[in-house]
Amino acid sequence: MTFPSVHEMFDPLTTVRKQHTWSWFSGSSSGSISGGTTTGILDDWSITNNVGSNSYGVNDEVDGGFKITTGTASNCVLTLNNGNNATHKWTDPTNCVWIAVIKQFQTTNQKCDFGLRGTTSTGATNNANHFKQHTSWSPSDEWFYETSQNNTAKEISTGVTVDTAWHTFKGEQSSSSCSGSIDGVLKVTMDDTNASGKRPNDRQQFTMQMQNLSGVSRSLAIRYVEVYNT
Amino acid sequence: MTTSSGSLYEQLFPLTTVMKQRFVDNFSGDALDTDRWSTNDTGSGSTATYTMADEVDGGLKITSTLNGASTLDWSPTDSTKKRPFNNTGSVMIVTSKLVQANYAIMYCNLRSNHYTEAGSWIGYIVQGVTNGNSGDNKIRLNSNISGMTSVDTSLSSSVLYDWHTYKLTVSSGTTTLSVDGILSGTGFATGSGNPTTRLHPALVSSASEGATSSGATTYFRYVECYNT
Numbered sequence: 240m241t242f243p244s245v246h247e248m249f250d251p252l253t254t255v256r257k258q259h260t261w262s263w264f265s266g267s268s269s270g271s272i273s274g275g276t277t278t279g280i281l282d283d284w285s286i287t288n289n290v291g292s293n294s295y296g297v298n299d300e301v302d303g304g305f306k307i308t309t310g311t312a313s314n315c316v317l318t319l320n321n322g323n324n325a326t327h328k329w330t331d332p333t334n335c336v337w338i339a340v341i342k343q344f345q346t347t348n349q350k351c352d353f354g355l356r357g358t359t360s361t362g363a364t365n366n367a368n369h370f371k372q373h374t375s376w377s378p379s380d381e382w383f384y385e386t387s388q389n390n391t392a393k394e395i396s397t398g399v400t401v402d403t404a405w406h407t408f409k410g411e412q413s414s415s416s417c418s419g420s421i422d423g424v425l426k427v428t429m430d431d432t433n434a435s436g437k438r439p440n441d442r443q444q445f446t447m448q449m450q451n452l453s454g455v456s457r458s459l460a461i462r463y464v465e466v467y468n469t
Numbered sequence: 470m471t472t473s474s475g476s477l478y479e480q481l482f483p484l485t486t487v488m489k490q491r492f493v494d495n496f497s498g499d500a501l502d503t504d505r506w507s508t509n510d511t512g513s514g515s516t517a518t519y520t521m522a523d524e525v526d527g528g529l530k531i532t533s534t535l536n537g538a539s540t541l542d543w544s545p546t547d548s549t550k551k552r553p554f555n556n557t558g559s560v561m562i563v564t565s566k567l568v569q570a571n572y573a574i575m576y577c578n579l580r581s582n583h584y585t586e587a588g589s590w591i592g593y594i595v596q597g598v599t600n601g602n603s604g605d606n607k608i609r610l611n612s613n614i615s616g617m618t619s620v621d622t623s624l625s626s627s628v629l630y631d632w633h634t635y636k637l638t639v640s641s642g643t644t645t646l647s648v649d650g651i652l653s654g655t656g657f658a659t660g661s662g663n664p665t666t667r668l669h670p671a672l673v674s675s676a677s678e679g680a681t682s683s684g685a686t687t688y689f690r691y692v693e694c695y696n697t
Contacts, residue, residue, distance in 0.1 A: 301552075469475060
């Protein structure tokens with residue numbers, strides 16, 4: 240099937256298009272950061288330095304994507320984001336989808352997450368709809384799906400063991416539930432039964448955060464992300 | 470017309486397939502995206518320019534140095550080049566145009582190297598009249614792969630300076646060039662072999678075969694690369 244326009248790949252022209260973006264994370268960008276936020280690193284993405292000194296850049300490997308890497312000092316943290324913690328959030332909390340292709344480089348001694356968030360901070364993950372691994376949680380080697388509202392969160396293990404392969408993750412939000420899928424398979428649904436008052440109720444942005452928990456560098460890579468309101 | 474899916478991802482693949490590296494640049498806006506692209510120039514006599522053309526369907530306009538080659542790629546330096554494309558399974562699609570001028574050449578390739586390094590590359594070359602060079606007035610599949618010589622398309626020299634869509638398909642042991650969607654005969658070329666290591670895209674405007682009055686001028690309005 241061919242389309243006369245990108246608009247018509249998704250909606251007829253009688254439908255007013257909602258916000259929809261995607262990014263390929265390809266190019267020659269790289270750098271290091273030890274404070275603040277560096278904007279416009281690639282496709283208008285930004286890197287926020289949360290703790291310590293860290294680095295980022297397009298990965299020089301086949302299908303390498305864009306990698307964020309913590310420093311070696313214990314608890315270094317950095318976050319890929321849309322530039323500002325207070326603004327640039329446009330997702331509809333009751334009608335949106337995100338899809339990302341992500342790879343871990345290690346599976347131990349780390350806390351990382353990726354998906355939608357209302358903040359780039361390292362503390363409470365307000366308005367989260369994301370996947371997370373926290374090796375202090377149990378089971379320490381599984382992906383959790385987490386949603387939150389007003390800093391009150393609910394996490395459910397997906398039953399999927401974290402590995403170092405590339406995977407496709409998807410998060411969806413509606414007025415009655417949130418759900419998370421891995422490689423096209425639905426893993427968790429958060430509805431009023433298990434997450435009442437713990438689903439996003441305000442705008443978010445896509446973020447990807449990595450923290451090392453043991454004084455050893457930790458990395459996370461992304462080679463595609465798509466976010467849109469439905 | 471019905472819609473296929475809410476997501477671009479699912480227009481390309483089901484979510485059960487993990488998407489490989491892919492990118493698209495539409496070369497639209499007020500300036501080249503230098504977070505993605507690096508520029509590298511050889512030669513002298515004038516300053517190379519990389520500008521968004523203020524023309525209908527203009528895209529990116531590269532004017533080379535007076536007697537050198539001006540390259541757009543993902544290699545700011547030899548130690549910081551980024552090469553995500555597979556030397557045995559990748560595709561490059563480019564919509565581009567060479568402006569007619571003696572000694573002007575446009576070539577686009579997937580390459581392993583920084584522009585000052587030896588390396589392995591394969592792509593297409595559109596060559597005007599240079600110095601009686603065998604490639605004059607031809608559009609060719611072109612490479613430095615060991616054992617692979619340039620393979621001419623049979624396109625007429627009269628179409629050399631038109632806009633075309635070029636598709637390079639690199640696979641294990643074979644690389645093909647298709648011009649404007651042609652899959653055989655005129656506008657199609659096949660070569661044996663593929664580069665030896667991973668690749669990044671390079672778009673080049675070159676006057677290196679001899680001096681022109683103002684450098685070689687080329688236009689690029691679309692590029693897409695992906696692993697297969």
